[in-house]
Amino acid sequence: MTQNPLNSQTLDVPDTGTTAGFDQQRTGMVYRIQHLLHTNPALVPLVVLVVSIVVFGLLLGSKFFSPFALTLILQQVQIVGIIAAAQSLIILTAGIDLSVGAIMVLSSVVMGQFTFRYGIPVEISIFFGLLCGALCGMVSGLLVSRLKLPPFIVTLGMWQIVLATNFLYSANQTIRAHDIEEIAPLLQLFGYKISIGNAVFTVGVLFMIALVFVLGYALKYTAWGRHVYAVGDDIEAAKLSGVKTERVLLSVYMLSGLICGFAGWALIGRIGSVSPTAGQLANIESITAVVIGGISLFGGRGSIIGSLFGALIVGVFTLGLRLLGADAQWTYLLIGVLIIAAVAVDQWIRKASV
DSSP states (O other): OOOOHHHHSOOOOOOOSHHHHHHHHHTSHHHHHHHHHHHOTTHHHHHHHHHHHHHHHHHHGGGTSSHHHHHHHHHHHHHHHHHHHHHHHHHHTTOOOTTHHHHHHHHHHHHHHHHHTSOOOHHHHHHHHHHHHHHHHHHHHHHHHTSOOOHHHHHHHHHHHHHHHHHHHHTTOOBOHHHHHHHOGGGGGGGOEEEETTEEEEHHHHHHHHHHHHHHHHHHHSHHHHHHHHHHHOHHHHHHTTOOHHHHHHHHHHHHHHHHHHHHHHHHHHHSSBOTTTTTTHHHHHHHHHHHTTOOTTSSOOOHHHHHHHHHHHHHHHHHHHHTTOOHHHHHHHHHHHHHHHHHHHHHHHGGGO
């Protein structure tokens, strides 16, 4: 028999150093930074927030860098911060919700109309307003989870439906702040101020901070939170792992709607009245805060506290540029740059997990 030379000889393959180079790249300084930011997604917006506060503090002095001014920023972003928390839950599942602002306003209108049109006790009216938000979220959740419709299309349609319902139901009428103060002051609860020295907080600010920390804990330390991240990272893999993906999606959309209901209550406290035309840009503002806050639009990565940092960054730029006397358009320009930069950084960080 003739022996095959391939079986009797050992082929010497030259070592090109490719593997060593790859290992070196994966353990280099750049990769370490990528990995650090990948495991701590709120770190980038935190650094941007601190730097922006320091810069405006140096430029404006005590006019900006004071307890009153800094807590004023919190008051200004409380609505966006609450809505951004709701939006964060949706985006973590690789979705997006264009209807959060409309749901917030409709919830506030339901609270006001039930109290003043029907004479229902204000506590029950608030309950129905919160229920309205949860039901709106449930409709979107059922369409996304059961019918497998794209979240963008579903929430775009819900935005139009809820917005039209809001105007039709309210007859485009505003319930004045004076009437609310006399008959149903509980509707303005989130606007009540608490002074600590020169710092001025509102109930809405305290609620926003508590909400972010409660949701952050739930997402990080509960099975439900891990399932939310799993669905956003790869819904098919999550399903094969035994995660009830439909239930998770439905719970996320319902919880998001409920949070929008609370935002509607906070909106009444913030502006003092019940207005069907208020908060129309909340959907865009919430997405802006979430993106700047380092939550990936691809889902499955990010920290909900980052969305709070994102909202605060926008608030710092808005107040700082206003105090400097700059044109308001500069605020939009810089925020636009921050959005694009945040997405670019997210793409770069994602390479660490590949």
